Amino acid sequence: MSEPSRVDHTRPTPLPIVPMTDRERLSGPLPAPRSSFVGRTKEIAELRRPLDGSDVRLVTLTGPGGAGKTRAALRLAAELEPGYADGAAFISLAAHPRADLVLPAIAQALGVRQTGSRSLSDQLVIALRDAHFLLIVDNFEHLLAAATVISTVLDAFPAVTVLVTSRTPVRLAGEHVYAIQPMTVPEAGTSLADLAEADSIQLFAARARAALANFRLTATNAPDVARICHRVDGLPLAIELAAARVTVLSPAALLSR
Ligand SMILES: Nc1ncnc2c1ncn2[C@@H]1O[C@H](COP(=O)(O)OP(=O)(O)O)[C@@H](O)[C@H]1O
């Protein structure tokens, strides 16, 4: 007598899921910044603390435009990535200006394509349920409606950590908010050695050197550089813009403008 058929036709056909052990790391390389990274040692250490070994899974870097959120997030991601079996993926919401494009962007960043009749989000969830990766979502403030997508990602992928940059918090349960402060600016009267240690002065000097190869921080110009950094409230973007002008104006002349 033949066995009754055990095929359960009510269950969907399983997808050809690549076992975790066989597959390469999911993600491609993180975006490579075109300029050197400066300082932020304390910030990176403080950001790592909740992520190392605790159950914080959503960290949001907040701050005004130009404060250095994206650079800090990329730096942190580069440090953390080796600890994630499936790597890290970066998506910028500036490039995906609709909430319904966020999940497809995540799928694309992770190399999951839609095949057959199943929805892309189902496919993503099935393929990556156990994936251990770091997802960086940049420029979240453009798309507050994407909060539900981030919530879905956190629920669907229990081993995923999400790092968001945004002018304002995402406002989801379990979110760890970290405000990126302006770069520290020492008083102009501080010694050259101490001035040269400050993030703001280092950023100015690095960008001034990129614009003008023979630019050097000296006991004469360093106090003016500190005053310029004060004038722009230590905002990295503004420091870079000021430093780029050393090709036409000395720090002292720049300050008098
Ligand atoms: N720690 C840093 N080292 C080097 N450059 C920085 C740093 N922080 C910010 N910048 C530069 O300042 C500008 C603004 O930084 P960004 O990360 O884009 O700010 P935000 O994402 O907050 O708008 C960028 O050109 C960036 O490269």
Ligand SMILES: [Mg+2]
């Ligand atoms: Mg940014």
